[in-house]
Amino acid sequence: MPASIAYRGRFAPSPTGPLHFGSLVAALGSWLLARRADGEWLVRVEDLDPPREVPGAAQAQLQTLAAFGLHGDGPVLWQGTRGAAYLQALERLLDSGDAFVCHCSRTALARSGGIHRRCIAGARRPDPAIRLRVPAGTAIEFVDAIHGRMRQDVSSTVGDFVLRRADGLWAYQLAVVVDDAAQGVTDVARGADLLDSTPRQILLQRRLGLPTPRYAHLPLVLDEAGRKLSKSQAALPLDERAPLPALRVAWRVLGQNPGAVGAAGSPEVFLAAAIAAFEPARIPHAPVAFRAAMHNTTVALGD
Template identity: 75%
Template sequence: MPDPFPRPPYRGRFAPSPTGPLHFGSLVAALGSWLMARRAKGAWLVRVEDLDPPREVPGAAQRQLRTLAAFGLHGDGPVLHQRARGALYQAALDHLLASGDAFACHCSRAALAKSGGVHRRCVPGAQRDDPAIRLRVPDGCVIAFDDALHGRVRQDVANEVGDFVLRRADGPWAYQLAVVVDDAAQGITDVVRGADLLDSTPRQILLQQLLGLPTPRHAHLPLVLDDAGHKLSKSAAALPVDDDAPLPALRRAWQALGQTEASVAAAADVDAFLSSAIASFDPSRIPRAPAPLHAAMHNASVANGD
């Protein structure tokens, strides 16, 4: 008997922000999401999250795409740039405003300092020429979901997050709204990304519910930390990976994902490595705990005989 509720074909994505070159932590996220898609014989898309012009580094998006190509991580289809998709985000925002689920907020960051930045009620009498637009999170709103690596995750969105921003006061679209709209538009079934975004997921699920959009499955990969315990995107250790020598970095990323070096030891080039990686990739081996950068580099050096 055919399945009355068949799952759509697997569609994953990798979505870097063009704030600099891809570092090793980004490579771990890219390789992990690519392997998940290839293991499922699904599609893997690349999306550039260029939503914040003041933070964008000129030429960074092009460099990131060149790096992915040098590492053999090719997307299935054209690259999507969020900067060109404002009309879609506006349509979603208009829907939320019309339903009363979003509202203009004149509160400043200073006004929310006493509540730790958690917005539950607007400050009386506050007025700004450029108000932000926030989602009206219902009192008692709790969102729970099952993550493939972290198990059951539960967040009290009302008290821990509060009414969160959908469009900033200075104009740019908030990540939370854009990612939800684009995941739905691209038919993403599985979101595989770094664990630093684990606590954003309940906000995105709430938005999906309010907009009538499907919720993908989730898997949040281990972060790579420097010696001080900081994630690489916030660290001076976040040196770019070398496009001219991709194989050593791929081996380190493979080990950061908890996979065995022996299964790819014979690979002499990128294509051979990726073929071996697809054949032997075991998601159950991916650790929850962050991967220290020095340990990943040391393990790979030992494996390579350095």
């Protein structure tokens, strides 16, 4: 367990392609929150799903972060090497009865909208998944630094959720909880698309006796059709040769004063000015339209 610190944040991209503008908003926002608190900022690679990973993407993402001046404090953690830690946590949950082997297929759960509340009688498969048991009435409340008080009835909206997939791969929910605890993460700042995952993670933390970090979910960036930018054709790779325009637009998405960084001539100068001027209370909770954020700003996001 790392030494205790008042604030330790992290940025954890999945290596499914190059970093895009939405990724930059999450990276910059989490970096600024950590630096504003005189804390640490870690980088973690979520290489949990090899079939979806793009060869070389992880190293390219780390290179892009460096080009934008966003350097982690300490070595990068690769989740693909952490199987033993996840297995140890899974065995604890199985031994306590909090987790169980599940033979249900997606097809079998179609009638319940994919929500698992009980196993289908007689279902057997050679590659069962392992799920967390979520009894009826299980609800989680927490306060998000940007969105305020949140509540989710995990049993009715999610049900018994997967910890290890039928193909043997580790589920994100288990891996992120184990690694946040192992790295001593005190604050999780990430995109608002993961807001509904937070109750599951808090539930897992409680079942495993792990600390719960503070959470802040940053605004999503949407294209003109209202889709999350990462799923849009507008999600072009960031241009490492011209980081400043993209940094300025990301700063605007985070609700900050454009004039505070207007004179910056390099990423290093921009980031120094950004730390001094950053006001977390200005971060919007609503999604931000990409074109609106680019207003009066030229941004280089690739060729």
